[in-house]
Each structure stands twice: as C-alpha cells, then as structure tokens.
Amino acid sequence: MDGRCGWAGVDPIYVEYHDTKWGVPEYDARTLWEKLILDGFQAGLSWITILKKRDNFRTAFAGFDPEVIADWGEADVQRLLNDAGIIRHRGKIEATISNARAYLEVNAAEGFDQFLWKYVDGVPLQNRFATQGEVPPATPMSVQVSKDLKARGFKFCGPTIVYAFMEATGLVNDHILTCDRHGACAALARPVLGR
Template sequence: MSPDSAGVIIGGDGLARPAWASTDPLMRDYYDQEWGLPVTDEQGLYERICLEGFQAGLSWATILRKRPAFRAAFAGFDPDAVALFGDADVERLLQDPGIIRNRLKIHAAIKNARATLELRNDGGLVDFVWSFRPVSTPRPRVAADIPTQSEESVALSKALRKRGFSFVGPTTMFALMEAVGIVDTHLLASHRRGSSGIWTD
C-alpha cells in the first residue's frame, strides 16, 4: 500500500481508495461493493437510517461487524415487523450481545419503523429522503475537503424529526446521504468516484 499525492492510498491491487477503506478488509469490501451506491428500496433505506443512528459515537467498522446480528435482532429490518416490537422486545434486544445495547437507540429503531409506515401515506420513505438530493455534489481531493453536514442534511434531519424519526441529526443524515448515493463524496482520485451512476463528475 502506498500513499498517493491525491489523498488516496494505492492498494496491492492497484486501486486507489481513501485511508478509511484501505486496511480493514471488511471496510474495503464495503467501500468497493456498497458504499455510495443508490439505495432506493424502503427496507434498505430504513436499515441504513437505523444503522447510522446506532453508529453515532462509534466507528462504522463496529457497526459493519455487527450488521448480521442487527439484521437477526431486528427482523431483517422489515419496518412492518419492527413497528410491532413492544417492551418485551426492547428487553430482549438489551440482552443481545451481538448488537449495540443502547436503550435510546433501540427505541429509536422501533419509532423509526412506525414513522416509516406512516410515511407510506405520503409517498413513502424513499421518495421523501431522496427529495433532499442537492443540485451538486462535493468534489473532494483529500478527506479534509469532505463536509460533515450540508444544507440538505440539516433540512432532511428537521423534516424526518417532524415526521417522528429519532437519531437523525444533520451529521448522521449527511453520512446517510453519502452511504446511499444521494451525494458522492468519493475522493476525486478514488477508483469508486462516479460509481453511483447519479453523479458522474
């Protein structure tokens, strides 16, 4: 692995990636195969919102390692199923060592499932979240060029809170927008830049 002047690291496979995706194989695979690609199904988007909420204060690598356990614990992030979770489910989840055992975040996932169902009466979660796509995307050369929130993520955060969602702060929502392709914050020299098919510059 060797550093490049354009803010990326050239891996043994000859591909350029940011530092965060260059050492841990799990993070590298996530970066190469998933991060930044459009997520346009309700269940997938609900899962990402929940996982970004659980990630608050922790590393994304921790969440990725626990994602299979999260999916098992939260019925595959089926919002119809999670919306029915009650007190007994909360207590069960608090005893599950495979997930992040934070009562507030567990309650938020359940609350967000119910809010997701409510949004079906008004176009649905996918159209709602994607309506905050900006007219342009960042063009970062180095990691320091990447913002941690945006005017659109602030607006999305406020809009989701108004609809009953929790753990959807502006920084968390910017991370969501990056992860699901609403913005492209791949470094300009990265081999993944433009991979979403939405932003081609």
C-alpha cells in the same frame, strides 16, 4: 484498487464496503430505512463496529421489517438489551421501534425513497472533493433532512448522522476525485422521482 478514499484503510471488511456499497445510489425504501437505523446505532462508535455486527442486527431486528418492528414493546426492548450481538443501547433500540412507525407513515404517504430523494431532485449530488479533509461532517441539506425527519417522528437522525447516511446511500457522491469509485458511483446515478 490504488485510488481509494483514505478512510477505507486496510481492514478487508471496510475495504469491501467501500469498494462495493458506500456511495452506490440506493433506491429501495426499506433498504434506505435499514441504513438510516444502522447509522443511528453507529452514533458515537466507528462504522466498522456496525459492519461487523450487521448480520446480528438483521437477525435481532426481524430483517429490518418495519411492519414487524412497529408492533414491538417493552418485552422486545428487554430482549434486545440482552442481545450481545448488537449495540445494547436502550435509546437507540426504542428509537428503532418508533422509527419503524414513522417509516410506515411516511412510506404510506409518499414513499420513503421519494421523501429522501426529493432533497436532491431525484439525482445524486456529485461532489468533487480532492481530499478527505474537504468533506464536511454535515451540510445545510443534511440539517434540513434531519429537521424534516424529526418532524415526522424519527429519532437518532441528527445532521451528521444524516449526512453520513446520504453519503453511504449515494444521495451524495463523496468519494474523493482520486478514488476509482467516484466515477463508478457517478455512472450509477439515475433520476428516481415520479417513477
């Protein structure tokens, strides 16, 4: 693909992620939650680090099943701190456990997918940036989503993490205009609220 966002570089893992996953609208609540957790683990690191460890994370965190993770305690934290296949950060591990509990509450109340998609009125925002330099690290919307997630008990979900999450899960289409994926992701947009 000649027209590709510059951040994808040449690493085959990154290129594949860019070309098949990043910016594709995600409508599944649990998949959205998994991605938010992984974006929290990415804080302070490069996304390629997380991509390379993604399968290890899925194994270590019971397939990102929030019902299982919500019941975990200190023994599980210790087990994960000893797992060299993941990012061994106590705060992020503990946040994942508490975020599982928060997810279950939000999902039972309104659907985690509905909770997130309401910020864009159920339809992905289609940004039209000409260069990567125009893409912001955060927006007023990501500040609000972050604030609302924290009010619901979520951790490791600051405005920059939330904006990266929104881009990755297609709530916002931030492929630059010269990228072939901009139009492809825009074509996948469909209204999701109230289904």
